[in-house]
Amino acid sequence: MASPHPAPRRSRGRPRTPGAEARILEAALEEYGERGWAGFTMDAVARRAGVGKSTVYLRWRDKDSLLLDAVEARAAGIEDVDTGSLRGDLEDLATNLFRHYLDPAGWATVRMAVDAAGAPSSLGTFTEKVARHHTDAVLPILQRAVDRGEVPADLPATTLVLCLYGAVTMNRLLLPGEGRTLGDDELRAQVQTIVDFVLAGAGAASATRPERTAR
Structure with a gap:
């Protein structure tokens, strides 16, 4: 039944x-x-x-x-920073990006960019996504800095982004072949040096690192 x-x-x-x-x-x-x-x-x-x-x-x-x-x-959230200052935003951004590159999956995005640059024809739309993702996401950070008067309105935003990301990427590429890790203090020191240089070149009002007050 x-x-x-x-x-x-x-x-x-x-x-x-x-x-x-x-x-x-x-x-x-x-x-x-x-x-x-x-x-x-x-x-x-x-x-x-x-x-x-x-x-x-x-x-x-x-x-x-x-x-x-x-x-x-994997890229979501890397650029989602807002510390209230251009220096703070760029330091957090560069730190997030560096840590992303130290991860095996994050490293793949570097290899994608290299493969796309050396290929005789387009590898696919994913390479275009990698190329424009960071620039598009950083522009709001720079606009906030303009609104606060930290950088001039005619700042070449794309050039600043390329300098920041290029420096972080090259620092990642120059790490030793084995044990590609960085301690927090070493990572922070590298990031601060990069941001100091980029801000000085941009003529930013926050180019001079503020003195830390003794506690």
């Missing part, structure tokens, strides 16, 4: 594997950091994330769309 309450049919669509999406996005950046564009495959990402290939392919149609989401997920 048939049951009066038949079991509900399973809906089609993306499989609901708990935590799968976060693991896949993390695995994508780690895989890219190790392999680069040429060696990056969706299958390898699935193996690293510990999920089936179908779980990846049902969510992302190709590796460009996967990397686009991965970059967006």
Whole structure:
């Protein structure tokens, strides 16, 4: 006799594997950091994330769309700073970025930029996302500084951003091949030196580091 309450049919669509999406996005950046564009495959990402290939392919149609989401997920919050001063904002921003680069997944964004610069044709829209993400996010920081009178209104904002990010990136590239870590004091010292230089070049009112009062 048939049951009066038949079991509900399973809906089609993306499989609901708990935590799968976060693991896949993390695995994508780690895989890219190790392999680069040429060696990056969706299958390898699935193996690293510990999920089936179908779980990846049902969510992302190709590796460009996967990397686009991965970059967006990991970059979120890096530039979300507002300390009330340009110096404080730039120091927090540079510190967040440096720590991001020290992470294996964050390092992948550096490799993406290098791969894109050396490729004879576009690798995908994810490289454009990396290129413009930081500049677009930092502009509000500089606008607040203009409103406070810390920098002139005709400040070349894009040049300042490139100087800051370029200096942080080069400091990251120059770290030793093994044990790529920095203590908090060393990281802070490097960041302060970079920000001092950038602010001095920008002619900012906050270029001179304020004296710390003794407690």
